[in-house]
Amino acid sequence: MTTGTIFNFFNLLKEDGISFAYRGSFSNSVLAMATELIKNNMDEEHSKLRNKLSFLMIESFQNIARYADNDEENQDPTPTSDFFMVRNVGNIFFVISANLIDNDKVPLVRDRLTKVNTLTKKELNEFYREVLTNKQINQKGGAGLGFIEMVRKTEDKLPFDFVKVNEEKSMFFMQIQLRNPNVENPSEDVSIEDAKFIQKNIASEKILMMHKGSFSQDAVGPVLKMVEDNMHNMKLKMQKKIYHFLVEILQNISKHSFVLDGEREGIFLMGMNGGRFEVGTGNYIASSKVDSLKAQLDLVNSMDNEALNHLYRKYLREGRVTETGSAGLGLIDLARETEDKIKYEFTPVTDEYSFFSLTVKF
C-alpha cells in the first residue's frame, strides 16, 4: 500500500456516499459490525432502507459462509479470499460478495440465478413456495431460497459472474442492488465488472478492510470494534498498538479534515503485507494547513526514537496548544511506534483544498 494506492481508491469510489469492503475470514462479529457501521452512516434520506439493507447484508454474508468452497482456514488472505462489500452510489445500495466455489457447482448456481433473474414477480412467489415445499435441500443447508428472497426484496436482478481460477475452483461474484424509490437521483449503472475490478485491486494491494465515508466519532467506533474483534489471536501488546494507531489516525481524520459539502469525508485502509500491518488514511485538508502539517511530519520523520521520546515528554509537561486544542502528541506518538518513517503525500485538488494521504507500517 502506497500513498498513491489511497488516492486511487478514493477516486475509484468518488461517487460513493459510503463504502465498506472486507476481505479475509468471516465471522458473525464482522457481520454485526459491518451492519452497524452502515446503519450509523446512512443518510437520513435512505433511513427507510435500513432494515432491508441489513437483511440483504446478512443474506449475502451467510451465502459466502454457506457456499464458499474455501480450503484455507485462518491463513493469511490470498487473492481469492472471501470478499464482501457494501456501497452506496446515488439512490442504489450495492451488496457485493465474492468467494471461491467448486467448478462443478458453477452450472447449478448459474441456472438458479438465471432463473430468478428472468421470473416475473408472480412467478417468483410461486417458485418460492415450490422450493419451500421441496425436499431437495442442498448439502450446505440452503434450499436456494436465498437468491429468491434477494430478488423479492430488491425487485431487481442479481448480476453475477464466475471467474475461473484453476481446474477446480472459480471465483463467484454477485451483486445485490437495493434502490431507494423515494430518492430521485438516478444513478448510472454500476456493473458487476466494477465489483470485479475493485475486488482485484483490494486483493492485489493486500488490503483486509476499506472504509470510505464520513468520519464522525460514530463511524469510528464500529471500525475500531471490528478490528479489535479480529485480533483475538494476537498478543495483547500488538492489539493495543494497533488499536492505538487506529484511534489516533481515525480521530485525526474526524478532527482535521476539510469539510466539503458538510461532510468530513475520508478513506481508511488496513492491510497485511509480509507479516506486517499497514494502515492508510486519506482525506481532504485545507490547502492553508498543508505547510504546517508537512513541517510537523518532516520534523518527526527526521528524529530518532530518543529525540521523539524527549519531545513527547517535553510536550507532555509543557503542552503545546494548537488551534484545535490537541497537544501535538499524536504525530510524535505515531512516529515513535512505527519502525519505518511515516509516508505521506499532499495532492492539490483545488486552490482551497488538497488530498492528504498517509501510510504507516508496524
Place this chain on the structure above:
Amino acid sequence: MSEPFILEKSKTSPGIEFDRDKGVFKIGGRSIVEDPNGFYMPIYEWLETYVKAPNPYTEFVFDLEYFNSSSARQVMKVIMLLEEIEKTGNKIKVIWMYEEGDEMSQERGQEIKLVSKLDFEIQEYPSDDEIDF
C-alpha cells in the same frame, strides 16, 4: 467540604471517583474522548479546590487501559495539579495500575512517572484474559 465527584465510565471516557471522606481518588477505564479539554475541565475544577486543602495523605489511582494522545496531556495536567499537594505539606502518592501483559499501559505509566515529580508506583494486576474494549 467538597462533594464527591463521580462519573460513570463510557466506551470513550473513563470513570471518575473522587471522594475525600472515603479517601478514594481514581480515574479508570478508557480515555479516547474527542474533546479532552471539555471532558477534563470539571475534573480540574474539583481537583483545584481539593489540592488547596487536601487530606493529610492522598493516594491517587490511575487504572487506564487505554488513552489517546490528546488525553495523555490531560492525564499529565492532573498529575501536575497533584504536585501542588506537596506544597501544602501533605502527602501524595500516585498508583499507576496496569493489567498483566499490557506492556503499552505499563510503558505509558513509566513514561509519565519519568516526567512527574511525585512518589509514583507502578502496579501490575492479574489478567482476566477477556479484554472488554
